[in-house]
Amino acid sequence: MGVELKRTYVPFNEWKEKSKQTEYTESTPLLADDGTLLAKGWARRNVFEYDRNKVKTGLTSRKEWDFYNIQNDEMQLLISFANIHIGGYVGVRLVNIRTGEVIIDSNEYFLGTNKYVPPAKGDVPNRFNDKIGKTLFDFNTMENERTLWIRKPYKGKIVECDISMDIMPGLENITTVFPFDEDKTRYFMTTKQFCMPCGGTIKWGDYKYEFSKENAFCALDWGRVNTIHKMVWYWGNGSTYVTDADGKKHLVGFEITWAIGNESHATETCIIYDGKVHKFGAVDVEKFPKDRYLEEWKFVSEDGRFNMTMKPTFDNHSDIDLKIGRMNCHQIFGWWNGDMTLDDGTKIEIKDLYTFCEYVENRW
Numbered sequence: 001m002g003v004e005l006k007r008t009y010v011p012f013n014e015w016k017e018k019s020k021q022t023e024y025t026e027s028t029p030l031l032a033d034d035g036t037l038l039a040k041g042w043a044r045r046n047v048f049e050y051d052r053n054k055v056k057t058g059l060t061s062r063k064e065w066d067f068y069n070i071q072n073d074e075m076q077l078l079i080s081f082a083n084i085h086i087g088g089y090v091g092v093r094l095v096n097i098r099t100g101e102v103i104i105d106s107n108e109y110f111l112g113t114n115k116y117v118p119p120a121k122g123d124v125p126n127r128f129n130d131k132i133g134k135t136l137f138d139f140n141t142m143e144n145e146r147t148l149w150i151r152k153p154y155k156g157k158i159v160e161c162d163i164s165m166d167i168m169p170g171l172e173n174i175t176t177v178f179p180f181d182e183d184k185t186r187y188f189m190t191t192k193q194f195c196m197p198c199g200g201t202i203k204w205g206d207y208k209y210e211f212s213k214e215n216a217f218c219a220l221d222w223g224r225v226n227t228i229h230k231m232v233w234y235w236g237n238g239s240t241y242v243t244d245a246d247g248k249k250h251l252v253g254f255e256i257t258w259a260i261g262n263e264s265h266a267t268e269t270c271i272i273y274d275g276k277v278h279k280f281g282a283v284d285v286e287k288f289p290k291d292r293y294l295e296e297w298k299f300v301s302e303d304g305r306f307n308m309t310m311k312p313t314f315d316n317h318s319d320i321d322l323k324i325g326r327m328n329c330h331q332i333f334g335w336w337n338g339d340m341t342l343d344d345g346t347k348i349e350i351k352d353l354y355t356f357c358e359y360v361e362n363r364w
Contacts, residue, residue, distance in 0.1 A: 020264055020265065021041065021042060021265065021266050021267065021279075022040060022041030022042070022265045022266060023041060023042055023043065023044075023279075024039060024041050024042070024043040024047050024048070025043065025044075025047065026047060027047050027049060028047055028048055028049065029048075029049050029051075030048045030049055030050050030051070030054075030177065030187075030189065031050075031051060031054040031055065031185075032054070033054060034054075034056070034185075035054055035055060035056030035185040035226075036184050036185055037177070037179050037184060037185065037186075037187045039177050040177055040178070040179050040187075040262075040265040040266070041176070041177060041265045041266045042174060042175065042176045042177070042265075042266035042267075042268070042279075043174075043175045043176075044172040044173065044174070044175075044277045045123055045172060045173060045175065046121050046122065046123050046124075046173070046175040046191050047175070048175065048177060048189060049120075050120045050121070050189070050224050051120070052064070052117070052120070052224070055185075055226050056185040056226070057085055057226065058229075059085065059086065060084045060085050060086060060325055060364050061085065061186065061226050061227055061228075061229075062084075062085045062225070062226050063082065063083070063084045063085065063223065063224075063225050063226075063227065063364075064082070064083045064117075064118050064223065064224050064225075065080065065081060065082040065083070065118075065221070065222070065223045066080065066081045066118055066122060066128065066139060066220070066222055067080045067081075067082075067220070067221040067222070067223070068080065068148060068163075068218055068219075068220055068221075069218065069219045069220075069221065069237070070163060070165075070198050070211060070216060070217075070218045071097065071216065071217065071355070072211060072212070072215045072216040072217075073097075073098075073215065073354035074096065074097065074098055075094065075095070075096055075097065075209060075211070076093075076094070076095045076097045076316070076333075077092075077093070077094050077161070077163070077202055077211070078091070078092070078093040078094075078095075079091070079092055079148050079150055079161060079163070080093075081116075081118060081128070081137070081139070083115075083116060083117070083118065084325070084364065085113060086111065086112075086113055087109065087110055087111040087112060088109070088110055088116065089107045089108060089109045089110065089132075090107070090108050090116075090132050090135050090137055090150070091106060091107035091108065092104055092105075092106050092150055092152065092154075092159055092161060092202075093105045093106075093318075094202055094204075094209070095316055097314055097316060097333045097354075098313070098314070100314055100316075103204070103207070104154060104159055104202075104204055106152060106154040106159060108132050108133045108134065108135040108152060109133075110132050110133065116130055116132060120224070121191075122141070122191045122193070122220060122222030123141075123173055123175070123191050123193055123222070124141070125141055125142055125143060126141050127139070127140045127141070128140075134152060134153050135150065135151070135152035136149075136150070136151045136152070137149065137150040137151075138150075142167075143167070144166065144167050144168070144169065145164060145165065145166060145167060146164065146165045146167060146196065146218070146220075147162075147163065147164045147165075148161060148162075148163040148164075148165075148200075149161065149162050149163070154204065157204055157205035158203075158204070158205065159202070159203070159204045160202070160203045160204075161200070161201070161202045161203075162200050162201055162202075163198060163199070163200035163201075163202075163211070163218075164198070164199060164200050165196040165197060165198040165199075165213075165217075165218045166196055166197045166198075166213065167196060168195070168251070168274075168275045169275070170275050170276075171193070171195065171196075171272075171275045172272065172275060172276055172277040173191055173192060173193035173194070173272075173277070174191070174192050174255055174268060174269075174270045174277060174279075175189070175190070175191040175192075176188075176189070176190060176257075176266045176267075176268045177189045177265075177266070178260050178261030178262060178263060178265070178266065178268075179261055179262050179265070180227070180228050180261045180262065181261075181262050182228055183228065185226060186226050186227060186228050186261075187225065187226055187227075187261070188223075188225045188227060188260050188261050189223065189224050189225060190221060190222060190223045190224075190225070190257075190268070191220070191222040191223075192219065192220065192221060192222075192237065192255045192257070192268065193219070193220040193222070194217065194218070194219040194220070194237055194239050194253045194255060194272065195217065195239045195251050195252070195253040195272045195275065196217060196218045196219075196220070196239070197213035197214075197216070197217055197251070198211055198213060198216045198217055198218040199211050199212055199213040199216065217239035217240075217253070219237045219239065219253075219255075221235070227362075229325075229363060229364070230362070230363050231259075231260060231261075231362050232259055232359070232360060232361050232362065233257060233258070233259050233260045233359075233360050233362070234256070234257060234258050234259055234285075234357060234358065234359055234360075235256070235257045235357065235358050235360070236254070236255075236256040236257070236299070236310075236355070236356060236357030236358070237253070237254065237255050237256070237355065237356070238253060238254055238336060238353050238355030238356075239251065239252070239253035239272075239355075240252060240253070240350070240353050242348060242349070242350070250273060250274055251272075251273075251274060251275070252271065252272065252273050252274075252340075252348055252350075253271070253272045254270070254271050254272075254306065254308075254340060255268060255269065255270050255272075256268070256269050256283045256299065256306070256357070257269070258282060258283055258284065263282065267281060267282045267283070269281065269282065269283050269301065269306070271305075271306075271340050271342060271348070273342055273348065278342045278343045279343075280301050280303055280305040280306055280340075280341075281301050281302040281303040281305070282301065282302045283299055283300070283301045283302075283306055284299075284300070285297050285298060285299055286298040286300065289332075289359060290359065293312065293315050293330050293332050293359070294312045294313075294315060294332070295312070296309060296310070296311055296312070297309065297310040297312065297332070297334070297357060299338075299357075304341070305340065305341040306338075306340050306341075307338045307339055307340075308336050308337070308338035308339075308340070308350065309336070309337055309338055310332070310334040310335065310336050310357060311334045311335045311337075312332045312333065312334035313333060313334050313335070314332070314333045314334070315330055315331070315332055316330075316331040316332070316333060316356070317329065317330050317331070318331070325362075325363055325364020326362075326363050326364060327360060327361075327362050327363075327364065328360065328361045328362075329358055329359075329360045330358060330359050330360075331356050331357075331358035332356060332357055332358065332359070333354065333355065333356045334354070334355075334356075335352050335353070335354055336350060336352075336353040336354070336355055337350060337351055337352060337353075338350055
């Protein structure tokens with residue numbers, strides 16, 4: 001689960017030459033006709049062509065999800081859809097991440113192998129709208145904007161979310177494909193798109209909360225995977241504005257995910273600065289945090305380009321148990337401070353960013 005961590009900054013070109021990471025820049029088939037994984041690596045946009053009919057599935061191994069994490073330094077709104085081959089859900093969760101109060105936590109479940117099929121790519125214009133039970137939803141991705149709308153009953157009142165987020169021109173993301181050594185047909189493909197200022201409202205009866213694009217951001221965790229039954233992962237992500245020495249404002253964010261599958265072909269680690277990816281190496285924490293989640297987390301990358309500390313304040317624990325599988329997640333929120341280094345050696349200081357890193361034990 002750990003990596004050998006170095007403390008010295010390595011220039012991007014030098015590190016890239018020595019690393020074994022494989023970057024894809026052209027359209028590439030993900031799977032062979034027999035379900036064997038063809039592509040292993042990463043890209044700045046999703047160039048991997050996904051055909052769900054080629055996936056060699058077990059009972060719940062094929063999983064497809066669109067997971068939107070919307071937050072400022074007070075509230076977190078999760079809007080999500082998941083299809084785990086034999087069924088799935090669409091849901092809304094609103095949490096005060098300062099106090100720990102769960103205000104809304106509502107999922108609508110469904111059964112059926114080929115019902116409610118989401119789009120095959122998450123970072124190009126597409127629209128996914130439908131009705132599941134009493135829940136109506138509309139996820140619309142355009143060239144420079146995403147909109148999310150969902151309406152559903154919850155505890156005798158109506159929940160309605162109306163959210164929009166900006167996609168700056170040319171915004172890159174990090175898309176990764178990890179193989180599993182146990183089976184050549186198993187893989188984990190995700191797109192993480194972030195640095196998207198986010199605004200809008202969520203209403204529940206007389207309750208209303210409004211997000212502003214001045215201090216709220218969305219991170220899309222988009223996944224199309226065919227997994228082994230049991231695994232763990234870490235995921236951390238954050239976006240904010242920084243001001244340079246000339247007083248110019250920049251949008252910056254980071255993505256760190258690790259411990260999933262075979263990472264010798266890629267790591268899901270990068271900085272996005274003014275819409276462009278700056279890739280760095282593997283990340284780990286100095287101390288494994290299990291059962292000590294609210295102690296300080298110290299992150300460092302193998303190439304010395306990501307050095308951050310999180311001082312936790314809240315364990316946003318969730319435990320989704322569908323009987324046939326379970327996802328036990330400790331999503332830890334806290335104050336992040338440290339520095340990140342761009343490809344040209346420019347160091348970006350991060351001060352008092354309130355965001356998360358999660359540790360997940362997954363069995364499904």
